[in-house]
Amino acid sequence: MGSGSSVNANYKYSLQKSENAFKAAVLIQRWYRRYVARLEMRRRCTWRIFQSIEYACEQDQIKLHNFFSYLMDHFTPSSSKERDFISRMFISGESFKEAELEKYCDYESMEVPDSYTGPHLSFPLLPDHATALLEAFKQKQQLHARYVLNLLHETRKHLKQLPNISHVSTCYSEEVTVCGDLHGQLDDLFLIFYKNGLPSPSKSYVFNGDFVDRGKQSLEILIILFTFLLIYPKEVHLNRGNHEDHMVNLRYGFAKEVMQKYKVHGKKILKMIQNVFCWLPLATLIDQKVLIIHGGVSDTTDLDMLEKIQRNKFISVLRGKKRKESNRNVEIQEVNGESNAEADPTGNEATPSLPSQPRPAQAPSMANRLEFSRWVRQTVQEQIEWCRRLVDISESEDEELTYSSMVSLADLDGPCWTRQEEWKQILDILWSDPMPQEGCRENTVRGGGCYFGPDVTGKILEKYNLQFLIRSHECKQEGYEFCHNRKVLTIFSASNYYEIGSNRGAYVKLGPDLVPHFVQYQANKTAHTLTMTQRISRVEESAFRALREKLFAHTSALISAFKAYDKDNTGRITLSNWATAVESVLHLGLPWRMLRPQLVRTTADGMLEYKSWLDDLAMEQRSQEHIQSSLLEVIYRNRSNLETIFRIIDRDHSGLISFEEFHQTWKLFSSHMNIELTDDGINDLVRSIDFNKDGNIDFNEFLEAFRLVKQTQ
Amino acid sequence: MSWKRYFCYEGKRANGINGCMLQTLGFPNCWDCRKLDGAVAEIEKKIIEAFEVFDHECNKTVDVREIGSIVRSLGCFPTEAELHELLAKVEEEEEPTGYIHLEKFLPVMTKVLLDRSYRPIPEDVLLHAFEALDENKCGYLTEDELVKYMTEEGEPFTEEEMEEMLSSALDPETNTVLYRDYISMMIVDEPEDLPQ
Numbered sequence: 001m002g003s004g005s006s007v008n009a010n011y012k013y014s015l016q017k018s019e020n021a022f023k024a025a026v027l028i029q030r031w032y033r034r035y036v037a038r039l040e041m042r043r044r045c046t047w048r049i050f051q052s053i054e055y056a057c058e059q060d061q062i063k064l065h066n067f068f069s070y071l072m073d074h075f076t077p078s079s080s081k082e083r084d085f086i087s088r089m090f091i092s093g094e095s096f097k098e099a100e101l102e103k104y105c106d107y108e109s110m111e112v113p114d115s116y117t118g119p120h121l122s123f124p125l126l127p128d129h130a131t132a133l134l135e136a137f138k139q140k141q142q143l144h145a146r147y148v149l150n151l152l153h154e155t156r157k158h159l160k161q162l163p164n165i166s167h168v169s170t171c172y173s174e175e176v177t178v179c180g181d182l183h184g185q186l187d188d189l190f191l192i193f194y195k196n197g198l199p200s201p202s203k204s205y206v207f208n209g210d211f212v213d214r215g216k217q218s219l220e221i222l223i224i225l226f227t228f229l230l231i232y233p234k235e236v237h238l239n240r241g242n243h244e245d246h247m248v249n250l251r252y253g254f255a256k257e258v259m260q261k262y263k264v265h266g267k268k269i270l271k272m273i274q275n276v277f278c279w280l281p282l283a284t285l286i287d288q289k290v291l292i293i294h295g296g297v298s299d300t301t302d303l304d305m306l307e308k309i310q311r312n313k314f315i316s317v318l319r320g321k322k323r324k325e326s327n328r329n330v331e332i333q334e335v336n337g338e339s340n341a342e343a344d345p346t347g348n349e350a351t352p353s354l355p356s357q358p359r360p361a362q363a364p365s366m367a368n369r370l371e372f373s374r375w376v377r378q379t380v381q382e383q384i385e386w387c388r389r390l391v392d393i394s395e396s397e398d399e400e401l402t403y404s405s406m407v408s409l410a411d412l413d414g415p416c417w418t419r420q421e422e423w424k425q426i427l428d429i430l431w432s433d434p435m436p437q438e439g440c441r442e443n444t445v446r447g448g449g450c451y452f453g454p455d456v457t458g459k460i461l462e463k464y465n466l467q468f469l470i471r472s473h474e475c476k477q478e479g480y481e482f483c484h485n486r487k488v489l490t491i492f493s494a495s496n497y498y499e500i501g502s503n504r505g506a507y508v509k510l511g512p513d514l515v516p517h518f519v520q521y522q523a524n525k526t527a528h529t530l531t532m533t534q535r536i537s538r539v540e541e542s543a544f545r546a547l548r549e550k551l552f553a554h555t556s557a558l559i560s561a562f563k564a565y566d567k568d569n570t571g572r573i574t575l576s577n578w579a580t581a582v583e584s585v586l587h588l589g590l591p592w593r594m595l596r597p598q599l600v601r602t603t604a605d606g607m608l609e610y611k612s613w614l615d616d617l618a619m620e621q622r623s624q625e626h627i628q629s630s631l632l633e634v635i636y637r638n639r640s641n642l643e644t645i646f647r648i649i650d651r652d653h654s655g656l657i658s659f660e661e662f663h664q665t666w667k668l669f670s671s672h673m674n675i676e677l678t679d680d681g682i683n684d685l686v687r688s689i690d691f692n693k694d695g696n697i698d699f700n701e702f703l704e705a706f707r708l709v710k711q712t713q
Numbered sequence: 714m715s716w717k718r719y720f721c722y723e724g725k726r727a728n729g730i731n732g733c734m735l736q737t738l739g740f741p742n743c744w745d746c747r748k749l750d751g752a753v754a755e756i757e758k759k760i761i762e763a764f765e766v767f768d769h770e771c772n773k774t775v776d777v778r779e780i781g782s783i784v785r786s787l788g789c790f791p792t793e794a795e796l797h798e799l800l801a802k803v804e805e806e807e808e809p810t811g812y813i814h815l816e817k818f819l820p821v822m823t824k825v826l827l828d829r830s831y832r833p834i835p836e837d838v839l840l841h842a843f844e845a846l847d848e849n850k851c852g853y854l855t856e857d858e859l860v861k862y863m864t865e866e867g868e869p870f871t872e873e874e875m876e877e878m879l880s881s882a883l884d885p886e887t888n889t890v891l892y893r894d895y896i897s898m899m900i901v902d903e904p905e906d907l908p909q
Binding site: 020021022023024025026027028029030031032033034035036037038040041044045048435436437531532533576579591592593594 | 785
């Protein structure tokens with residue numbers, strides 16, 4: 001039966017074919033799923049890289065503080081010049097009384113020239129002003145300094161009337177929209193307004209802090225937010241974030257942005273902004289049920305205390321450790337048998353009596369370091385106290401000298417909390433992060449606030465009869481994230497925060513039922529057209545670039561760590577040891593074995609030639625050969641610290657510091673960093689950079705010379 | 714001389730002289746096993762790293778739905794069916810909680826890597842697979858063909874997976890999948906970094 005057998009054959013053939021198709025499909029699917037999984041892993045690793053570097057950077061702030069503490073404890077100025085220099089660093093800015101502030105930041109005498117084509121503001125503000133501003137900023141125009149200052153004055157007047165905790169009710173406007181960190185990303189604010197509508201009597205908004213720093217249009221965001229705040233005071237609510245802080249602004253770009261945009265009046269504007277930030281409310285309550293704060297809470301958070309303290313006293317929340325604490329450390333060290341020759345002498349000195357203008361007393365002999373240190377401290381203390389007397393504020397005896405002497409210390413007339421307790425309340429609110437484990441511990445990564453667990457959240461919610469918390473402060477992939485069993489919501493409104501395509505931004509809407517509805521977005525058009533692979537690759541590239549830079553900055557430490565695994569001095573170590581060594585130096589908590597293929601390109605039989613790997617890293621950073629490599633490393637590692645220190649010294653924000661100041665700074669810095677650098681060494685360093693003959697240094701040029709200025713500038 | 718057969722503590726036979734040396738030197742494991750120990754330690758470290766990337770609560774557990782990503786990112790190419798088999802070994806016996814514990818996952822995954830299960834798919838095999846689907850041997854698949862095969866045959870894709878694959882596989886001009894080019898674009902060279 002010929003036909004029968006050919007039917008059979010056909011049948012077998014098609015069976016075979018479909019079997020093949022099945023197998024082929026499985027194979028392709030198997031392969032593809034593996035590809036996607038790898039992408040997912042890469043994406044998460046990239047995220048981890050960015051986060052760990054970001055938070056390690058914030059930790060630098062603490063290192064900066066340690067640097068100043070170190071100065072206080074160890075520096076023995078050899079001349080009056082040096083002494084003045086140090087004391088100037090600590091009197092980084094004076095606190096102004098109301099009248100003096102008005103006088104200093106006066107705008108009425110400022111003339112707006114006819115050539116000015118930007119928007120004109122008149123007070124009280126009207127909705128038309130807001131739309132004009134939005135339009136102007138879209139056209140990249142700049143608001144005249146006079147209007148900026150006027151706006152800031154009015155904003156300050158308004159904020160002063162507000163309580164520490166704003167109250168919002170959903171019965172007036174049906175929905176409240178809550179936005180998180182914006183960080184100077186104006187495009188995101190525009191996108192939010194486009195999608196959600198402008199603030200109006202029927203559209204309430206809460207902006208949960210961190211309006212400024214990092215992004216390039218922080219000032220525009222502030223202007224817009226303050227404008228809407230004044231036009232719709234009942235509907236627009238602003239919370240203070242940890243970046244609404246002068247010391248933080250010095251480091252993270254806002255101060256720089258203002259000075260670049262307003263070369264003549266920038267200083268005044270910054271001063272005003274300082275005095276506006278400290279008046280921002282600390283928290284917002286919706287329907288008495290939802291608490292909105294920027295960072296988080298701690299196990300000691302006390303809303304009653306928060307409501308009553310004078311929030312404007314805390315111009316900057318970054319402070320130093322208490323002297324008493326450092327005493328304790330010394331004691332512990334001594335108990336452990338370690339000697340500390342430069343021990344901090346007693347913390348219980350009597351407050352020196354204050355002459356009307358302190359003249360530095362005769363310095364005791366330098367032979368007695370303890371004596372001398374104490375004398376330095378006293379002298380500087382006197383100087384500061386004197387300055388404070390000038391502006392009629394007194395210092396309590398408990399007060400620790402801090403480098404952020406911006407803290408104004410009005411007399412306490414009322415509740416008996418210590419300044420320390422009040423300060424901790426605010427610090428916790430602005431800087432804390434939630435953690436999955438129970439409990440409450442110090443947030444050592446950020447250097448301020450704490451990590452709070454679900455039990456802490458639970459207690460706070462119960463104590464104040466709340467339903468859940470809304471906070472920001474941390475970047476989230478999807479723009480928002482729940483934790484603590486949906487009792488804590490993080491909302492983050494700056495999309496593409498780390499890099500184009502890194503994350504979405506989001507805002508949340510709450511109606512009277514207090515059920516959150518989310519809207520996500522991504523501000524960059526490019527992000528949409530990229531495939532997932534391309535997006536991830538791009539962000540990944542950025543992350544690894546940052547990571548390689550960090551590795552380079554620790555070259556010497558890495559070499560020592562590698563050598564410990566290479567006792568025979570072969571120049572090679574196993575990849576496993578590489579991973580362990582790198583983590584022990586960088587302390588970033590990253591999955592190094594996962595990241596290795598992207599960081600270490602060539603290996604020979606599973607071993608790495610570490611010297612040549614480090615050389616490759618150095619070549620990427622385009623280091624200059626004639627500068628001692630370890631020095632360059634230190635500079636890289638401490639680049640942001642350097643910049644911040646320079647900005648503190650350059651009090652008039654002119655961008656120039658004198659040669660002498662530069663020399664002093666460098667000497668202090670190098671001694672703190674344990675680099676051997678003689679005076680001649682510093683001079684050589686200085687000579688390799690061109691200076692204009694008047695002895696002033698543009699420190700941007702200095703940083704530029706070392707290729708430290710970021711590419712974006 | 715008769716060689717006694719010794720067993721090292723790993724339960725592997727220690728051959729000949731190594732075995733004798735074992736006893737005299739007092740090592741519990743033979744040379745081979747000890748060499749493997751170092752490799753095992755390294756494999757375990759890698760597995761733990763990969764696991765922790767997905768451990769959001771930092772409590773040594775991951776959502777069961779992430780196991781696939783973890784296993785695959787460690788260099789394995791299991792089918793969905795093989796993955797389910799593996800899951801059965803690491804899930805809680807009594808009641809599946811939706812979470813997988815590291816202590817259960819680690820030994821199972823270590824064995825997978827040591828045994829080199831779920832080997833990678835070489836480029837040419839992948840090419841053959843595409844060619845098998847390309848009935849007319851024209852060097853490409855149409856969008857419809859690819860969707861049909863991927864969502865109806867084998868271990869079907871979800872809608873999301875299909876969309877994502879199309880976004881990178883489809884040549885926008887011709888609306889076809891030029892699979893040769895696609896494969897070369899996607900194949901990533903990864904160093905074989907498992908210990909030999």
